[in-house]
Amino acid sequence: MYLSAPxxxxxxxxxxxAAMKSxxxxxxxxxxxxxxxxxxxxxxxxxxVALSSGTAALHLALKFFGVGQGDCVIVPTVTFGATAFPVSxxxxxxxxxxxxxxxxxxxxxxxxxxIKDLEASGRRVAAIIPVDLYGTPAQYTELQALALAHGxxxxxxxxxxxxxxxxxxxxxSLGDAxxxxxxxxxxxxxxxxxxxxxxxxxxxxxxxxxSTQAREPLPWYEHLDIGYNYRxxxxxxxxxxxxxxxxxxxxxxxxxVRSWYAEGLNHLAGVSVQADVPWxxxxxxxxxxxxxxxxxxxxxxxxxxxxxxxxxxxxPVWKPLHMQPVFTDAPSYLSGVAERxxxxxxxxxxxxxxxxxxxxxxxxxxEECLAA
Ligand SMILES: Cc1ncc(COP(=O)(O)O)c(C=O)c1O
Numbered sequence: 001m002y003l004s005a006p007x008x009x010x011x012x013x014x015x016x017x018a019a020m021k022s023x024x025x026x027x028x029x030x031x032x033x034x035x036x037x038x039x040x041x042x043x044x045x046x047x048x049v050a051l052s053s054g055t056a057a058l059h060l061a062l063k064f065f066g067v068g069q070g071d072c073v074i075v076p077t078v079t080f081g082a083t084a085f086p087v088s089x090x091x092x093x094x095x096x097x098x099x100x101x102x103x104x105x106x107x108x109x110x111x112x113x114x115i116k117d118l119e120a121s122g123r124r125v126a127a128i129i130p131v132d133l134y135g136t137p138a139q140y141t142e143l144q145a146l147a148l149a150h151g152x153x154x155x156x157x158x159x160x161x162x163x164x165x166x167x168x169x170x171x172x173s174l175g176d177a178x179x180x181x182x183x184x185x186x187x188x189x190x191x192x193x194x195x196x197x198x199x200x201x202x203x204x205x206x207x208x209x210x211s212t213q214a215r216e217p218l219p220w221y222e223h224l225d226i227g228y229n230y231r232x233x234x235x236x237x238x239x240x241x242x243x244x245x246x247x248x249x250x251x252x253x254x255x256x257v258r259s260w261y262a263e264g265l266n267h268l269a270g271v272s273v274q275a276d277v278p279w280x281x282x283x284x285x286x287x288x289x290x291x292x293x294x295x296x297x298x299x300x301x302x303x304x305x306x307x308x309x310x311x312x313x314x315x316p317v318w319k320p321l322h323m324q325p326v327f328t329d330a331p332s333y334l335s336g337v338a339e340r341x342x343x344x345x346x347x348x349x350x351x352x353x354x355x356x357x358x359x360x361x362x363x364x365x366x367e368e369c370l371a372a
Pocket of ligand 1: 083131183194
């Protein structure tokens with residue numbers, strides 16, 4: 001059993017076949033515009049650019065905001081490496097800031113201290129990238145105010161959060177631009193793919209241009225800029241559009257799965273299933289349980305191994321980026337929350353196919369493992 005298996009229905013398959021039969025087997029075609037406009041309608045943003053990955057979307061957003069050599073970019077330390085890798089692509093330095101206890105997202109107080117400290121030492125903070133971890137929204141009001149006060153662009157990494165909301169506003173509609181991912185394990189998938197969403201027309205136009213090899217509108221290939229081959233293919237956009245039409249259903253199912261885990265685990269002392277935060281609703285992309293390290297030493301790893309023996313995939317919370325060998329030289333502002341989450345947190349199977357019986361049997365295995 002996988003952590004987050006993709007789901008493809010007959011309708012999804014028919015959508016891809018129809019796109020193939022239409023002859024648009026290329027990174028251009030009507031399904032791309034249709035997918036983008038459905039996403040704009042859903043999120044209430046003006047522009048969406050479908051790309052080959054969320055990582056590509058982050059890369060081009062950073063490029064648009066002029067982030068480059070010598071700049072610093074604030075990144076929460078608890079996230080997938082793909083949030084920080086594009087910072088390195090543009091020659092800037094990621095600065096890892098710890099997360100707060102409630103949402104496990106960028107800590108606004110620590111972010112404030114980090115910006116003041118970096119600016120005092122003469123460094124330019126050129127972007128802030130809050131992440132909506134596992135589908136839980138970050139604290140945008142505080143972060144947006146901070147970004148505005150310092151004139152820093154806010155790029156929301158909502159790769160894991162499509163279908164979630166912050167104070168009633170959809171994840172992906174916050175910040176100066178947001179990034180989505182449709183990787184195979186995400187809540188909707190195009191097997192691989194991503195999107196940049198924004199209401200900034202200049203940004204959307206630039207990203208569309210760069211992502212299609214910076215081609216000038218001339219009969220021959222004419223280039224004034226370095227281009228990127230980052231556009232999503234029309235076939236995959238057809239799959240994305242079909243999947244997007246079921247987003248509500250997929251979110252409801254994942255939230256139901258998470259509620260079954262809560263029922264099966266929250267009564268155990270020192271065990272807690274991540275819940276919604278007061279400021280928003282999660283899409284419950286992954287259900288994450290934490291095991292109190294004093295009551296249950298090394299439990300997350302013991303449970304992971306016990307589940308693995310039964311062919312059930314689970315995964316530790318993201319290893320903090322400040323602990324990653326590739327980022328040992330990057331500055332960090334830490335409170336200890338990230339390292340505790342890495343030691344105590346475990347992502348559990350969360351796909352929409354799961355039945356209540358399967359979730360309950362995973363909970364029983366966990367209970368037995370903790371008692372052993
Ligand atoms: C938080 C986060 N940011 C960025 C990405 C990158 O997205 P992609 O895999 O589409 O490049 C992912 C997922 O893969 C992610 O989980």
